[in-house]
Amino acid sequence: MEQFNRNITGLTPSASIEFMAKAKALQAQGLDVINLAGGEPDFDTPAPIIEEACRQMRAGFTHYTVGQGLPELRARIARKLLEENAAPYDADEIIVTPGGKNAIYLAISTLLNPGDEVLYLDPAWVSYVPMIEAAGGKAVPVVLRYEKGYRIESAALEAAVTERTKLLIVNYPNNPTGKVLTRPEAKILEQFLLRHKDVILLSDEIYERIVFDGNTTVSPASFPAIRDRVITVNGFSKSVAMTGWRLGYLAAPRPIARQTYKLYQHSITCVSGFIQKAAVVALDCAAEIEAMRASYAHRRELFFAALNAIDGVEAMAPEGAFYAWVRIEKGDMDSFALCNYLLEEAMVVGVPGESYGSGGAKCVRFSFATALEDLLEAARRMKTALDKL
Template identity: 40%
Template sequence: MAATQVDTTLNPRVASLKPSKTMALTDLATKLKEEGADIIGLAAGEPDFDTPAPIVEAGVEALRQGYTRYTPNTGTSALRKAICAKLQQENGLTYSPDEIVVSNGAKQCIWQGLLAVCSPGDEVIIPAPYWVSYPEMARLAGAEPVIVEATPAEGFRLTPQKLRAAITPRSRLLILCTPSNPTGAVYTKEELEALAAVVAEHPRLLVLSDEIYEYIVYPPAQHHSFGALPGMWDRTLTVNGFSKAYAMTGWRLGYLAAPRHFAKAAAVIQSQSTSGASSIAQHAAVTALELGPGGGPLVQQMIAAFEQRRDYVTQRLQQMPGVQLDAPQGAFYVMPEVSAFAGPGVEAKGFGPVPDVDTLCRYLIEKANVALVPGDAFGAPTCIRISYAASMETLTKALDRLEAALAPANFTRAS
């Protein structure tokens, strides 16, 4: 009897998704390391610090005390109350516990927020450079991403003029990330107020404010929550979490704070997908929030180290001919402009043509043993993203290699 052919058709929304280049390059760097190559990976956005000891001890104690069962879908009462207190005291945002949804990381919160408020045919306005997952999440929700370029000359920050020009009757959601992944840009309060004035002109337009890098800000820059601006609470979904500031990436814990009808919708989605987050991580997160404003002294020590690394990496890159970079104001990334090393007619000695930054990153991992992320993954095709969430020793070695690999003598451009 002849075997029937299997129908391998995928959901069109899933089939159209692009894999994360950040994860792909991180996986490639790991694979090459396992094969014995001396690869320095500066692709992933993960702090190189251990989770602060009091948080770890709280997690261990949760295990000892038997906090190993399912929690309520939206999170434990203790954690949601602690999040409400934090948002009130530090962000000027007033929520009740039933307006908080604790999830398995901020990424899940963003996805659930998008799915809750967007309908097929809606438009999601995304300033570029953007985090790689925003456009793909919009597509998966059936919405259309509308990419609006924010240039280096604009500090990689969306202007009110560009926002106004991008809005149509189909516009449903504006995504803002400050401090920004991938650029490290931080919006001033005045800049956010100017954007809020445009948003207020359009009753249907909501804002998803991704504030996961909130604590990682370098003076004189300051973080401001969009939802705390006059008239913006009702239309803002605020996303935050514990991964970046508290070095808790593996604990997988984030939260969405939103008006009750939006939070309830996100909670229903979660109840039919993952259900509640880890009971142990939630118990530890209460202790994290008790460390104090700004994460307390232990977190501030990490941020001081990030600032020192930011200064070093920025200075080194600015000294390299052909690299254009302004110092970022937050997060732990730099996004230098490197069009001098990629484009039509560009060739690298001993490697071949370098038509784009994708190829440039392949050149750097092959010739310099340094793994970075090409900027086109973030909507910035002439840039590369470098994470400086690594030790000074590692960063020094990586920048020495990059400086040698990007020496002008290694590149030619056909006239």
């Protein structure tokens, strides 16, 4: 008998977590490493959220909660989705999860049977493929091209779809490219779903509140013709600097939510009650969210100017999220070799573009949710290192 589930033994570890660990290990040795590998806001969680969590803890709100999430939180999320995203979901179609990551995992695990195919847009966040494979599915990349600005094209989706395609996963604003979902591209997704009636769309909108230059990103669930086949995932980690609280949610058409909730009951039980209470406050922290967004916008401006001043480096300003997706044309190095070179020569840590798929060739992802002086120092060091090549 095999000792382990082969869906799990076949998984590769998360590249971004590995590079973050590498950076932490070097920092622990006392080396002056600038870690731009992570994906987390450097702000503290806004005070009103912390105060509410403490208040609820003191009030004894520390026991199991029953159901898909506290009714007042699910009602507030439903209002947010309607008002901010034009995405109509009822409160009973919402499940509050420990992080957006878990929401995606639950949805994928609920939907897939062995051999079912899942389309995802490449470059893609590092966890979709392992989650699909852990559930016994087959991950099928739809490779978007740097040269075409990573825009979605109908022909690429059509070339990848088969009668086994169960799910299509999209993520906007995108990690790692920083693209938002424009209305014409959202229309392409809508038309694709209308042509392929069995396909479900999972829209990961975790960076939704972090957009620049007046850009907005479209929620596919706002299209009435497909709403009944769209799962929307969002959370609190990125928008309100709550990564460590582990709090997210999915909104899914009722039949999908009902099945997903069964897996939730048997694997999670609930998200801490005092955290859910604090989440209600977080959804009203518009001013705090805007202050963080404005700060990212300022850093983006200066960091990108410094990066683009380096010979052989091209950094497209992202429309959303907080990543610099940088193309480096230097010699024959692939993105893993480039990242190792930058780590050794410049003590700057980024994540190799190819860990996001073949669409990430020659690219490196750097987070700019980091202090401005570190970003500028990182760009200076990278210039010195890259000019040697």
